[in-house]
Amino acid sequence: MGCRDIRETISACVDGEASPEEAASVREHLASCERCRVLERQMRAVGAGVRQVRGRVPDRFREEVFARLESEGALPKRKKAFPAAWRWAAVPLAAAAGLGLFLLTSREAVRGPAPPVPATAWVGTSAPHAPSPQGNEAALSTEDREMLALLDILEDPADLDPNDDAEGMELVAPGDFADSPNPPRGGRSGA
């Protein structure tokens, strides 16, 4: 291959874009051609030269770009912290809902499938369609009563917050502790 034909391939070789076969033919040519060896060095140098043309970011470039974008309405407004706080509040709210569901399920599991009510179950009570609590309790075993008493305690909000200080509690997202050794008060701002 002559010098003129191989120069474009030398250029690609300098850029690391030649195939292995092309690179081999370039090496072979350069080994025997002083003029093309010089040209190859020049090509490398001129490629490095473009990186010397760097320019610089103008002062206030960011401010001017964002001012133009805002004047065009092309930039969304900053979101306030309030909606973000509610977004993070969804996590503990979901957890609370899950706990409630668990308790209900546990209650059913403890009770088991409802046994068929014997026809005599309501004997001596006021009416089968409006059974009184007392009438129900009369049909429960001692173990059932203990279990119900336990569930009543769990379902009483006063037992969950005996000191009545739930108002002072805050909702914190799991990720908030990873950012800082001192968890921030309130929700994440989203900024």
Add this chain to the structure above:
Amino acid sequence: MLLFREGSREAFEELFSRHHRAVVRFAWRMTGDPSSAEEAAQEIFLRIARAAPTYHPAAKFTTWMYTVARRTTLNYLRDTKEDGERVPILSEGEAEDGVYPLQLPGPDDRNPERVVWEAQLTERFRTALGELPEGHRAAFVLNRGDGFSYGEVAQVLGITVQAVKTRIFRAREMLLSRLSKDVSA
């Protein structure tokens, strides 16, 4: 960009922080002077923001961004040309098929390997870069300046890889010719 399209201002701020230096640098290399580079770079970000509603990630974001950047600087250069200043721009066809009667410097000329690294010649290099046809300059700047492969340059410019290879070779020829003349003058 997808987050910005969904309405996140923070996503655009992050995008700007990551890419504004590269955009300014590209605009500087393509336009050749600071005030033009600033105007073009601002316009590039405006176009990126305006294009957000219709943005679809068919390619890498940077490839798309540089496509916007190149088109914006090309329009800017065309507008400047219409205002009377001489800016060398060839159409795509001319750039692909153009034949340039260049005389490459021989081994006796001063070695540009040393020349281009001298700080005082950076200005000459910038001028020589500005005299390249726009399509050749874009290919050369994207490859050598921004580190794009020939394939990525082809995507940005919308041409074949072979055309990129030819443009970059021609750009080198023209730059070497121009720089060797400067040095010997």
